[in-house]
Amino acid sequence: xxxxxxxxxxxxxxxxxxxxxxxxxxxxxxxxxxxxxxxxxxxxxxxxxxxxxxxxxxxxxxxxxxxxxxxxxxxxxxxxxxxxxxxxxxxxxxxxxxxxxxxxxxxxxxxxxxxxxxxxxxxxxxxxxxxxxxxxxxxxxxxxxxxxxxxxxxxxxxxxxxxxxxxxxxxxxxxxxxxxxxxxxxxxxxxxxxxxxxxxxxxxxxxxxxxxxxxxxxxxxxxxxxxxxxxxxxxxxxxxxxxxxxxxxxxxxxxxxxxxxxxxxxxxxxxxxxxxxxxxxxxxxxxxxxxxxxxxxxxxxxxxxxxxxxxxxxxxxxxxxxxxxxxxxxxxxxxxxxxxxxxxxxxxxxxxxxxxxxxxxxxxxxxxxxxxxxxxxxxxxxxxxxxxxxxxxxxxxxxxxxxxxxxxxxxxxxxxxxxxxxxxxxxxxxxxxxxxxxxxxxxxxxxxxxxxxxxxxxxxxxxxxxxxxxxxxxxxxxxxxxxxxxxxxxxxxxxxxxxxxxxxxxxxxxxxxxxxxxxxxxxxxxxxxxxxxxxxxxxxxxx
Amino acid sequence: xxxxxxxxxxxxxxxxxxxxxxxxxxxxxxxxxxxxxxxxxxxxxxxxxxxxxxxxxxxxxxxxxxxxxxxxxxxxxxxxxxxxxxxxxxxxxxxxxxxxxxxxxxxxxxxxxxxxxxxxxxxxxxxxxxxxxxxxxxxxxxxxxxxxxxxxxxxxxxxxxxxxxxxxxxxxxxxxxxxxxxxxxxxxxxxxxxxxxxxxxxxxxxxxxxxxxxxxxxxxxxxxxxxxxxxxxxxxxxxxxxxxxxxxxxxxxxxxxxxxxxxxxxxxxxxxxxxxxxxxxxxxxxxxxxxxxxxxxxxxxxxxxxxxxxxxxxxxxxxxxxxxxxxxxxxxxxxxxxxxxxxxxxxxxx
Ligand SMILES: Nc1ncnc2c1ncn2[C@@H]1O[C@H](COP(=O)(O)OP(=O)(O)OP(=O)(O)O)[C@@H](O)[C@H]1O
Ligand SMILES: [Mg+2]
Numbered sequence: 011x012x013x014x015x016x017x018x019x020x021x022x023x024x025x026x027x028x029x030x031x032x033x034x035x036x037x038x039x040x041x042x043x044x045x046x047x048x049x050x051x052x053x054x055x056x057x058x059x060x061x062x063x064x065x066x067x068x069x070x071x072x073x074x075x076x077x078x079x080x081x082x083x084x085x086x087x088x089x090x091x092x093x094x095x096x097x098x099x100x101x102x103x104x105x106x107x108x109x110x111x112x113x114x115x116x117x118x119x120x121x122x123x124x125x126x127x128x129x130x131x132x133x134x135x136x137x138x139x140x141x142x143x144x145x146x147x148x149x150x151x152x153x154x155x156x157x158x159x160x161x162x163x164x165x166x167x168x169x170x171x172x173x174x175x176x177x178x179x180x181x182x183x184x185x186x187x188x189x190x191x192x193x194x195x196x197x198x199x200x201x202x203x204x205x206x207x208x209x210x211x212x213x214x215x216x217x218x219x220x221x222x223x224x225x226x227x228x229x230x231x232x233x234x235x236x237x238x239x240x241x242x243x244x245x246x247x248x249x250x251x252x253x254x255x256x257x258x259x260x261x262x263x264x265x266x267x268x269x270x271x272x273x274x275x276x277x278x279x280x281x282x283x284x285x286x287x288x289x290x291x292x293x294x295x296x297x298x299x300x301x302x303x304x305x306x307x308x309x310x311x312x313x314x315x316x317x318x319x320x321x322x323x324x325x326x327x328x329x330x331x332x333x334x335x336x337x338x339x340x341x342x343x344x345x346x347x348x349x350x351x352x353x354x355x356x357x358x359x360x361x362x363x364x365x366x367x368x369x370x371x372x373x374x375x376x377x378x379x380x381x382x383x384x385x386x387x388x389x390x391x392x393x394x395x396x397x398x399x400x401x402x403x404x405x406x407x408x409x410x411x412x413x414x415x416x417x418x419x420x421x422x423x424x425x426x427x428x429x430x431x432x433x434x435x436x437x438x439x440x441x442x443x444x445x446x447x448x449x450x451x452x453x454x455x456x457x458x459x460x461x462x463x464x465x466x467x468x469x470x471x472x473x474x475x476x477x478x479x480x481x482x483x484x485x486x487x488x489x490x491x492x493x494x495x496x497x498x499x500x501x502x503x504x505x506x507x508x509x510x511x512x513x514x515x516x517x518x519x520x521x522x523x524x525x526x527x528x529x530x531x532x533x534x535x536x537x538x539x540x541x542x543x544x545x546x547x548x549x550x551x552x553x
Numbered sequence: 554x555x556x557x558x559x560x561x562x563x564x565x566x567x568x569x570x571x572x573x574x575x576x577x578x579x580x581x582x583x584x585x586x587x588x589x590x591x592x593x594x595x596x597x598x599x600x601x602x603x604x605x606x607x608x609x610x611x612x613x614x615x616x617x618x619x620x621x622x623x624x625x626x627x628x629x630x631x632x633x634x635x636x637x638x639x640x641x642x643x644x645x646x647x648x649x650x651x652x653x654x655x656x657x658x659x660x661x662x663x664x665x666x667x668x669x670x671x672x673x674x675x676x677x678x679x680x681x682x683x684x685x686x687x688x689x690x691x692x693x694x695x696x697x698x699x700x701x702x703x704x705x706x707x708x709x710x711x712x713x714x715x716x717x718x719x720x721x722x723x724x725x726x727x728x729x730x731x732x733x734x735x736x737x738x739x740x741x742x743x744x745x746x747x748x749x750x751x752x753x754x755x756x757x758x759x760x761x762x763x764x765x766x767x768x769x770x771x772x773x774x775x776x777x778x779x780x781x782x783x784x785x786x787x788x789x790x791x792x793x794x795x796x797x798x799x800x801x802x803x804x805x806x807x808x809x810x811x812x813x814x815x816x817x818x819x820x821x822x823x824x825x826x827x828x829x830x831x832x833x834x835x836x837x838x839x840x841x842x843x844x845x846x847x848x849x850x851x852x853x854x855x856x857x858x859x860x861x862x863x864x865x866x867x868x869x870x871x872x873x874x875x876x877x878x879x880x881x882x883x884x885x886x887x888x889x890x891x892x893x894x895x896x897x898x899x900x901x902x903x
Contacts, residue, residue: 046773052637056776060631063608080628083779084637087772241725249728250769267724 023112024057027077030108031101035089040100043090053084070113078105242383243450244421244428253429254471257442260431264449311534312350312547313522341365346547353543374415376433376472377549379404380461382483384424386515387452396512396538397452400482403541408443410546411436418443419468424454427461432468456485459492462500462507469505477505478530480548482541483521484512490520497527506530508548512538581698584685590747592737593711596636598662599751603630611659618655619648620794621787628778629656629753633713638734638752640719640767643780645871646833649755650717652780657713657753667713668750670705672721678729681706682739701741706733709750719754724768731771782823782831789816791834796841803849807841810901811860815841817893818864822872825889830873840867861890 028050035044057080061068064076082101091097243264244253250263348363381404387397404420411418417433420443430446431439458481465479479500487493497507507528509521512535525532533544603611611630612623625641629652632639641649657667670681683704690700705714706729716722722730730752733739739746754775767775783791793812800807815837822832840863847863848855865886869879876882 048773052632052635052776055635056632056637059635060627063603063627063631065608080631083628083632084776086777087640087767087775246724 020061021058024054024077026112027108028054030111031081031104034104034107038100040096041091045085045088049085049088053081056080056084074109077109078102081105242422242424242428244430245426248428254432257431257434257439261442261445264446313532349547374474375476375478376417376469376474378419378421378465378468378479380421380423380465380479380481382456382485383422383450383452384456384485385453386485396484399538400541401447401450403545405444405447406542407545408436408440412440421461421464422450423457423461425457427457427464429464429468433472456483456487457489458483458487459489459496462493462496466496466500466503469503479505479507480510480545482510483516485515486517493520493524497524501528510535510541510544512541578698582703583696583698584701584744585696587707587746588744590710592747593749595711595749595751596634599660600634602660602662603634614659615655619651620791621783622648622652625778625780626652626656632776633751636751638775640754640756640775640777641780642756642758642777644831645757646835647780647782649780653715653753653755657715663712667715668705668709669715669717671717672719674721674723676722676726678725680704681726681729682741683707685742706739707746707748710748712750714750714752716752716754718756720756727768727771731768734774785816785820788819792816792837792841795838799842800845803846805845805849807845810897811841811855814860814893814897815864817896818890821889821893828872828874830871832868833871836867836871840864857894864890
């Protein structure tokens with residue numbers, strides 16, 4: 011049996027050590043992430059090369075020291091532990107465990123009492139080894155090594171001698187090549203240690219996808235002449251997660267990014283989360299007043315490009331709205347007329363204005379809201395930034411939708427569009443939505459076509475029969491022609507499109523065209539303070 | 554020198570000012586040339602340089618500039634040779650930047666061997682990538698040498714890129730850097746320019762001076778080399794050597810006792826658990842040299858008090874720790890100095 015074993019070469023020794031390090035880290039509850047495959051590959055090549063640089067001045071202690079130090083250097087930023095201060099310590103433990111296993115055999119190591127998780131590892135040994143028996147010779151070797159009886163251990167020392175002598179050659183070109191190939195070529199050497207590779211496949215594809223995303227983002231980012239290098243919030247978040255990730259994930263990312271945004275001065279003082287109850291009241295009052303003022307002077311124009319019979323349903327009865335009524339039962343046409351009349355007069359909307367039809371069936375809509383966050387939204391309107399008012403309006407809209415079964419996605423667009431959150435049921439996720447919303451900031455150009463394209467992407471995953479898009483913008487977009495083409499595509503998918511134009515600079519001709527082709531509403535508000543009303547009118551019009 | 558030679562030529566031949574500046578312009582890269590760039594395997598160049606120079610030679614050259622960093626330098630070389638980017642981390646003034654520059658210079662894989670960027674938090678992505686000057690491009694065409702101002706990410710092609718204080722880089726610039734690292738292309742207004750380089754970044758440990766954290770994807774591409782304070786004896790050697798080097802032209806030499814005293818002072822501070830951000834070797838060197846030059850100006854022998862004043866003044870701004878006020882910190886440092894003095898006196902008696 012002894013004769014059949016090949017001498018230990020440095021590359022497979024390093025690989026075995028790293029394999030055990032990975033094993034140790036993955037089974038340790040203090041570790042959140044045992045590290046990426048890239049960092050293990052780099053560690054293997056780096057350790058190997060570093061040993062070559064020693065030019066043979068190497069005893070076992072030095073060897074252990076180099077493997078541990080260089081290994082940790084490479085893994086440090088990739089491994090994540092619950093307590094960052096413990097990270098180095100845990101890594102040192104992992105290397106000690108791994109080196110002892112590879113150089114001395116597991117039994118002796120356990121006898122020395124250094125194995126902190128002996129029982130756990132023994133279990134792993136019993137079950138895990140059988141499972142991984144396909145991982146080839148390296149694994150088989152290390153197992154026989156650990157199962158060897160004490161008398162046979164002398165043979166391990168010879169292994170080590172072979173190792174040190176085989177690395178004591180001078181830094182040779184072949185050595186260099188081998189080291190480089192291990193890392194940059196990502197060739198067989200590390201792949202043979204199947205376990206690392208297998209368990210990491212998912213992570214790799216995740217990474218690849220992320221890389222692809224970042225590069226797409228950047229291609230567009232630096233793509234056109236005359237772009238403003240300004241990322242919107244959604245774009246920034248989506249650099250770290252998939253655009254269609256669950257909203258909770260996005261919130262987590264935002265929490266991490268929060269301090270950068272603050273450092274960049276992109277977060278205003280009035281984020282909802284930070285306000286005390288008293289502050290909120292004052293702010294509400296202030297907003298109510300400013301809104302009240304503006305409503306007197308503001309104008310709202312609603313144009314309808316859709317018949318009230320768009321969703322044929324059997325109407326049983328008609329009555330005024332009562333608390334607890336399902337919104338899907340509202341008579342859109344009559345209610346919209348009531349509301350638009352009232353809002354033109356600047357009066358409060360009451361439940362009496364909402365007319366309920368009792369339908370035979372109940373629907374829910376998948377809604378996509380595209381919000382303009384270009385630089386013009388930073389302008390002040392009645393002492394408040396337009397973007398803040400828009401955020402306020404959208405949060406009202408979200409709160410309004412919590413009474414429905416509707417799903418809502420939010421797309422932010424400036425020079426490019428990105429999904430801040432994809433379709434989620436408002437009823438369940440509204441809190442997350444409001445949180446994300448509170449960090450939205452404005453800056454950059456306007457590209458509505460891209461927003462529509464993104465909306466189509468989002469809706470392509472929708473299973474609902476009613477799909478609706480609302481675009482809120484205050485300016486002129488690039489690529490007007492492309493917008494029209496996107497709307498046609500959306501129509502073919504069965505979605506409807508409404509537009510809300512704010513202020514004097516908007517490209518009403520285009521927006522009207524979009525609404526007409528999109529079979530939705532065109533709502534023109536001269537003042538952004540009316541945005542929340544406009545959104546709700548639009549919503550009531552569509553089921 | 555080149556300039557003077559040229560002007561005399563100019564006088565002879567009567568070439569116009571215009572032609573002269575045209576000559577200078579010829580040395581600038583044109584966009585069309587940049588777009589034709591071939592990939593370069595920088596790690597191969599590094600490995601080749603290590604092989605031809607030899608490890609010993611490299612280390613002995615380094616030793617002329619920095620002491621006690623041989624092991625760290627080998628860690629650095631080995632990762633450059635396999636194409637892994639490096640982040641050098643350590644307290645203020647332990648030679649991080651100098652190490653990066655010196656190693657890059659010794660390897661000399663290109664001319665110039667490295668491009669250095671002093672990172673700051675307001676850096677924009679275009680400051681890293683470079684940009685097209687639309688005004689020039691409109692008048693003289695996109696391929697005019699001044700139409701495209703290449704940034705460090707473009708200039709670093711085939712070289713080492715030193716990113717000093719990378720922890721100051723905001724997420725926007727980090728993203729531009731990340732893209733260049735993973736794609737090996739830099740995008741400027743739709744143009745795609747090849748750029749292969751290896752990064753040596755330096756950073757102070759994030760908890761006290763980090764303005765920004767490295768993004769996960771960027772961090773995953775870097776290995777961390779930590780530099781710590783040198784051992785007492787090495788430190789003593791560095792202080793003596795560097796402070797005397799600063800004073801060479803004045804013709805004075807730092808008395809041994811003052812070096813010993815400074816070494817004690819620094820060592821005491823390094824070992825002190827009340828102090829979170831330790832002393833800077835650079836400050837210690839300058840404190841010694843300043844104390845000497847002041848005495849020299851006043852035409853007298855340097856006193857212990859000169860050194861005390863200089864050391865405390867130089868250190869008070871770098872050191873951070875468990876102090877409620879600047880005044881308290883200052884008093885603490887004065888107290889530490891007296892301790893260092895007692896220890897130095899004791900060892901000198903023996
Ligand atoms: N090991 C050393 N050997 C010789 N000189 C040293 C050593 N460490 C520091 N110095 C001296 O200290 C000075 C500061 O070094 P350097 O600027 O590289 O430090 P740094 O770590 O980059 O500092 P910072 O954190 O402030 O950027 C150098 O000019 C050098 O002379
Ligand atoms: Mg520095």
